Amino acid sequence: MGGWLFDPAHWSGTTGIPVRLLEHLGYTLTTLLIAAVIAIPLGAFVGHTGKGGFLVVGLSNVLRALPTTAVLILVVLWAGLGDFPVYVALVLLAIPPIMAGTYAGIRAVDPVAVDAARGVGMREWGVLANVEIPNALPLIYGGFRGAALQVVATATIAAYTGAGGLGRFVFDGLALQEFGQMLAGAVLVALLAVLVDLGFAGLQRLTVSPGLRPVGTGGKR
Amino acid sequence: MIEFRAVTKRFEDGTIAVDELDLTVEAGTITVFVGPSGCGKTTSLRMVNRMIDPTSGTILVDGKDVLTVDPPTLRRGIGYVIQQAGLFPHRTVLDNVATVPLLSGWDKRKARTRAAELLERVGLDPAFGKRYPAQLSGGQQQRVGVARALAADPPVLLMDEPFSAVDPVVREDLQNELLRLQAELDKTIVFVTHDIDEALKLGERVAVFQTGGHLAQYAKPTELLAAPANDFVASFVGRDRGYRTLTFLHADVPVHPVTTAKLGERITVSDWTLVVDDENRPKGWLSGVDGEIEVAEKDLISGGSLYDGSTLRGALDAALSSPSALGVVIDDVGAVTGVVRADDVIKALAKARAAGEVPK
Amino acid sequence: MIEFRAVTKRFEDGTIAVDELDLTVEAGTITVFVGPSGCGKTTSLRMVNRMIDPTSGTILVDGKDVLTVDPPTLRRGIGYVIQQAGLFPHRTVLDNVATVPLLSGWDKRKARTRAAELLERVGLDPAFGKRYPAQLSGGQQQRVGVARALAADPPVLLMDEPFSAVDPVVREDLQNELLRLQAELDKTIVFVTHDIDEALKLGERVAVFQTGGHLAQYAKPTELLAAPANDFVASFVGRDRGYRTLTFLHADVPVHPVTTAKLGERITVSDWTLVVDDENRPKGWLSGVDGEIEVAEKDLISGGSLYDGSTLRGALDAALSSPSALGVVIDDVGAVTGVVRADDVIKALAKARAAGEVPK
Amino acid sequence: GDPLTGGNNNPAPTDTIVVGSANFPESTVLAEIYAQALAAKGVKVSKKLNIGNRELYFKGVQDGSIDLIPEYSGVLLKHVNKEAPEVGSEEVYAALKKALPQGLTVLDKSAAEDKDAVVVTKQIAAQYSLKSIDDLVPYCKELVFGGPPEFQNRPDGLPGLKAKYNCEFKEFKSLDVGGPLTVAGLKDNTVQAADLFTTDSAIKANEFVVLEDPKNVFAAQNVLPLINEKKASQQVRDTLNAISKKIDTKTLLDLNQKLASPDKPEPEKVAKEWLASAGI
Amino acid sequence: MTWIFENWERFWEVTEVHLRLSVVPVLIGFALSIPLGWFASRSATARAVLFPLANVLFTIPSIALIVITPVLVGVKILDEINVIVPLTIYTVALMVRSVADALSAVPGHVTAAANAMGFRPLRRFFVVDFPLALPVTIAGLRVATVSNISMVSVGALVGLGGYGQLFTEGYQTDNSAKVFAGLIGTVVLAALADGLLLLVGRALTPWARAGR
Numbered sequence A: 001m002g003g004w005l006f007d008p009a010h011w012s013g014t015t016g017i018p019v020r021l022l023e024h025l026g027y028t029l030t031t032l033l034i035a036a037v038i039a040i041p042l043g044a045f046v047g048h049t050g051k052g053g054f055l056v057v058g059l060s061n062v063l064r065a066l067p068t069t070a071v072l073i074l075v076v077l078w079a080g081l082g083d084f085p086v087y088v089a090l091v092l093l094a095i096p097p098i099m100a101g102t103y104a105g106i107r108a109v110d111p112v113a114v115d116a117a118r119g120v121g122m123r124e125w126g127v128l129a130n131v132e133i134p135n136a137l138p139l140i141y142g143g144f145r146g147a148a149l150q151v152v153a154t155a156t157i158a159a160y161t162g163a164g165g166l167g168r169f170v171f172d173g174l175a176l177q178e179f180g181q182m183l184a185g186a187v188l189v190a191l192l193a194v195l196v197d198l199g200f201a202g203l204q205r206l207t208v209s210p211g212l213r214p215v216g217t218g219g220k221r
Numbered sequence B, C: 001m002i003e004f005r006a007v008t009k010r011f012e013d014g015t016i017a018v019d020e021l022d023l024t025v026e027a028g029t030i031t032v033f034v035g036p037s038g039c040g041k042t043t044s045l046r047m048v049n050r051m052i053d054p055t056s057g058t059i060l061v062d063g064k065d066v067l068t069v070d071p072p073t074l075r076r077g078i079g080y081v082i083q084q085a086g087l088f089p090h091r092t093v094l095d096n097v098a099t100v101p102l103l104s105g106w107d108k109r110k111a112r113t114r115a116a117e118l119l120e121r122v123g124l125d126p127a128f129g130k131r132y133p134a135q136l137s138g139g140q141q142q143r144v145g146v147a148r149a150l151a152a153d154p155p156v157l158l159m160d161e162p163f164s165a166v167d168p169v170v171r172e173d174l175q176n177e178l179l180r181l182q183a184e185l186d187k188t189i190v191f192v193t194h195d196i197d198e199a200l201k202l203g204e205r206v207a208v209f210q211t212g213g214h215l216a217q218y219a220k221p222t223e224l225l226a227a228p229a230n231d232f233v234a235s236f237v238g239r240d241r242g243y244r245t246l247t248f249l250h251a252d253v254p255v256h257p258v259t260t261a262k263l264g265e266r267i268t269v270s271d272w273t274l275v276v277d278d279e280n281r282p283k284g285w286l287s288g289v290d291g292e293i294e295v296a297e298k299d300l301i302s303g304g305s306l307y308d309g310s311t312l313r314g315a316l317d318a319a320l321s322s323p324s325a326l327g328v329v330i331d332d333v334g335a336v337t338g339v340v341r342a343d344d345v346i347k348a349l350a351k352a353r354a355a356g357e358v359p360k
Numbered sequence D: 001g002d003p004l005t006g007g008n009n010n011p012a013p014t015d016t017i018v019v020g021s022a023n024f025p026e027s028t029v030l031a032e033i034y035a036q037a038l039a040a041k042g043v044k045v046s047k048k049l050n051i052g053n054r055e056l057y058f059k060g061v062q063d064g065s066i067d068l069i070p071e072y073s074g075v076l077l078k079h080v081n082k083e084a085p086e087v088g089s090e091e092v093y094a095a096l097k098k099a100l101p102q103g104l105t106v107l108d109k110s111a112a113e114d115k116d117a118v119v120v121t122k123q124i125a126a127q128y129s130l131k132s133i134d135d136l137v138p139y140c141k142e143l144v145f146g147g148p149p150e151f152q153n154r155p156d157g158l159p160g161l162k163a164k165y166n167c168e169f170k171e172f173k174s175l176d177v178g179g180p181l182t183v184a185g186l187k188d189n190t191v192q193a194a195d196l197f198t199t200d201s202a203i204k205a206n207e208f209v210v211l212e213d214p215k216n217v218f219a220a221q222n223v224l225p226l227i228n229e230k231k232a233s234q235q236v237r238d239t240l241n242a243i244s245k246k247i248d249t250k251t252l253l254d255l256n257q258k259l260a261s262p263d264k265p266e267p268e269k270v271a272k273e274w275l276a277s278a279g280i
Numbered sequence E: 001m002t003w004i005f006e007n008w009e010r011f012w013e014v015t016e017v018h019l020r021l022s023v024v025p026v027l028i029g030f031a032l033s034i035p036l037g038w039f040a041s042r043s044a045t046a047r048a049v050l051f052p053l054a055n056v057l058f059t060i061p062s063i064a065l066i067v068i069t070p071v072l073v074g075v076k077i078l079d080e081i082n083v084i085v086p087l088t089i090y091t092v093a094l095m096v097r098s099v100a101d102a103l104s105a106v107p108g109h110v111t112a113a114a115n116a117m118g119f120r121p122l123r124r125f126f127v128v129d130f131p132l133a134l135p136v137t138i139a140g141l142r143v144a145t146v147s148n149i150s151m152v153s154v155g156a157l158v159g160l161g162g163y164g165q166l167f168t169e170g171y172q173t174d175n176s177a178k179v180f181a182g183l184i185g186t187v188v189l190a191a192l193a194d195g196l197l198l199l200v201g202r203a204l205t206p207w208a209r210a211g212r
Ligand SMILES: Nc1ncnc2c1ncn2[C@@H]1O[C@H](COP(=O)(O)OP(=O)(O)OP(=O)(O)O)[C@@H](O)[C@H]1O
Pocket: B011, B012, B013, B015, B016, B017, B035, B036, B037, B038, B039, B040, B041, B042, B043, B044, B194
């Protein structure tokens, strides 16, 4: 594996490691963005109103049960090649953890704080935006980072339909029985996953209020 | 002024939390709702700022039916302090306090200045402003809660068991501060508690609720103590009613002279002698002995609370707790001015009664 | 008997929670540890059953150094009641109570029979046995906690703020039941609270802890009230010390005759007259009027607590709360036997003091 | 190194024949035909179909996971011996019999041929006037080629095209084994030339042009059964040889067309119908 | 849907394989994650090692893991172990956290009460900690089971995939009905397994619904 990975020939050109890495990162970030745009408002709405919790849990379980390969194949068969099927499959994969995290996060906000928010005269939107979401952020990030890990790992299947990304190495390695290449692909994926997670951890640190850190890191008591 | 007119709240599950409540809270006073758990205090309170809407009846705040006002607007004009403070964990203390002014469209700087001012007013160092709620003790959080409710300077303040989460010592501090604040600010305050002592201490008028959402009695503390409307109120107000009544009486008690001595002096004590220090502050009693002695620390009998001239209760307790049966009276700086006797207190009480100061 | 000998506990972070504690808890008594938050009460308690091991010093339970006993074995012989009851949420009430007997190898049926018996003993309907803890009120949970601790009939019982989570009314019930139980069972009980009233009510001896893990005073309640060892204890024991002292005095107070009348009678009242019903139970006072009147309900002045002959405190309060300044004395069935006067109580106190019943 | 050679080579002998197939429909239907014919003769059969590519299933045959699988003589020979120079049908067959590892053998070859082939669309063929791979050579550098990932390394893949025609494509796109992806790639011009099987019904359906292979990069590809010798009883041999006699290239085309027909019949059913029609 | 009825036998056959390939890893993974989770709930060091490790394991693409497994385990290329081992690894990676969180969430006053009554550690674990951790653990198990059922299909890439076989075949023959059949099979199986676990969880935790 080391041999394959550190062979300079694999580090350049349109099929080199840097290009594949960027493609993979591209799939991942785009997927997460789309999934977040769908799942956070949905989870937040259901969490805020407290209605349809059953729906969220049910929906995310069904989505979790969807085999990504099957979704991918179906969409390919239906809509043809390209990035679209990949995004459909990956977005469906990313939605459940983000939605569940958001929902759980909002539900877990101290009801007294929410009550206080209404009590000081915030409107429902204000309660959601100024109190519930900021307080739910740690759990939202939890779901989001879980989704990110899964998407990074699964974006590999883009290669199954001939698209790029690090999965290329894995699939080509598999087809060619070149285990060096395949392992290198897997390791790069895992590495990318760790980096992406670190990135989001940094973002989380920047955007989550210090008041919500586990007691002991922030202050006394 | 807040008026409840035949207000009833029945929850969806059929619980009647408040039953035909008729009650008027006078402007500029503290009114306390007290009663056992589940008697509908919180529900009554929350109907005022429409956190809950009544099933029937009308609530007027300053003559205006609350149901005609859009809830968020209504709430911005009514301070609300929740049990356990209910601070926003993700905002600094300063931002917590600045919430309502910001909501009402103040600019950020002004809101923060106001918030800092309020922190001081509730007895918190402005340095606390930068902390997050989790970094404060329970008592400090309560203070922030009060500051937040005061921020927009609302004429009406609703306080739901605001001091229940803290220990008795801190609690007493907070109560005293509330009284001090109210003396300055003159708000219309509705205060909920299940602690009758707190109710009697803070309330100009006290509404005692009975389980099932009935108002059992609405009266001044002294009236509650002297003439409970029914057995429920009597038992809720508790034992020591007579003694507690003394809290509300400031009648004069004659102050008798007392023999004092200083440490190291040689004296002949025939009766109880109060030993004082150089500033004339009490150090202990010497009981009668034979012959001349030198006043020594080791012979002192300590004990006895001191009476600072405030209420009859203090006077009686000073007398009762003193080994000499003479309650030591002190002035502002703690110097002895004389002694009071228990029977004088009892006479003062009788006089106050005769003068109608104690109801019936 | 539990002995603390120079026991110190210093936590890893350097906090000294208990500092050179020397104290002996007599067998068969209730000893209360009281003090402000963080003063080391819980730590002291938990060292007895080795939930925490001391840094230095020795703790003996019935003469045996606890450090020589394997902790689980030691603990099975010591009942422990925690704040919030600490019940197992996943087990029925009955199984909760049966836990320790089962652990000690009793067979299931016997353990359950015992558990059912204990539920009754702590005042719970055996039907509660099938419920889960979440289905009980706070007060009921506390009772289950006590039952569970008693299940293996341990000679020693440790109770850490067991009643702090319930409201004052239920709390008083639980306290009375504990006293009743103790009268039957005669355990060695260490009881932790931060409520001085609870401490004075329950403790045969009270240990007042001061922040920093110092034992400030260890004495009987009357001694604490009469002679606080230092300013800290004095302020912690609080105001009304003199009045509270009366709780512990049962000295005789002269009972004076009182003029009584019945409803509907025609009488001439010159002074305060006590109106009674057919069973001679007090209904209210009539104050002096001119000429003959018919005794009517509407003229009655109610109020005043009743004195059942128990403590001087009751006698004084009855007198103080009575509109006539005469405290009504009743017998077991509630019939009037006479009246007491406040000044008699004060004389009784002086007499008790002279007789040395009130320390110093 | 290649970790799969470390696999277990001692299959527990049982009398059941495990029939495998590669992961494309023609292989599956052929495997079904073998399996059903054997079963009809009372041989115990179990199926592990759609395993994957040769690189994968060949290991399965070696380690005894499967006993029988339809194969193609030329590619199989190249798989076991990269350097094998043989191209003619008979030579390949003879060389193959010799080159197979111990314990494995192939039975009689059929007349049916299904080769890999370089295929282009009609438009590309017209644009560059392509008839054979030779015509393609000048344009290789401008074109993108699509095929299964393993095509990059197979002797009868890109290396062969380079060695024999000196054709190196601008880019290679990993697609599938002559499946819908490759077809789609050609159609939407993602790739201009691709590796398809000559019997693929998509060629006709989409009017693709199969380029001739004068230099025989793609060796003769007679369909034949690859089998574990231990399982190759006389009865089994006879049955399979009888089948091979009946299969020709036309048969493959028919089978593929049937599989691709709009009602998507199961390979199992297609196999059954063929066996019935062939009278086996 | 009609595909399922027309090819019932085939469908049932892949269903069996799919079920076996998903249930076995869940059971083994669950059993392994209990001691690991317990360890993580007790020791910060164990947490610091196990959690990141679980994360990394989880990010290894499943096909890669499935293909590498025979090398590491040394079994036949078409052996079901090749799917079972990687899925077990994923299950453990998912469940360690759940179990650790569930155990850490047992209220401190309850465990303190148990200690005070004289429970020894092992007994306390089985009688108090683990039962109380069940609701959260089962929630985690449900996610792990559903994920597993959905992931088994990837095994089709090496010829072992239950419904995954239908995906490959359907794809090869441009037959969406077949892919759809596999999809429905997967979702139904997942829903059934999820529902079953929900019911088992309810049966095992009667107290959880006893709240007022
Ligand atoms: N949303 C609700 N739905 C149904 N019943 C409710 C609801 N809120 C409160 N109740 C019931 O209404 C009654 C009064 O409740 P409320 O909270 O006003 O009591 P409270 O006097 O404030 O008691 P506490 O001292 O315990 O706070 C109780 O019996 C309570 O259970």
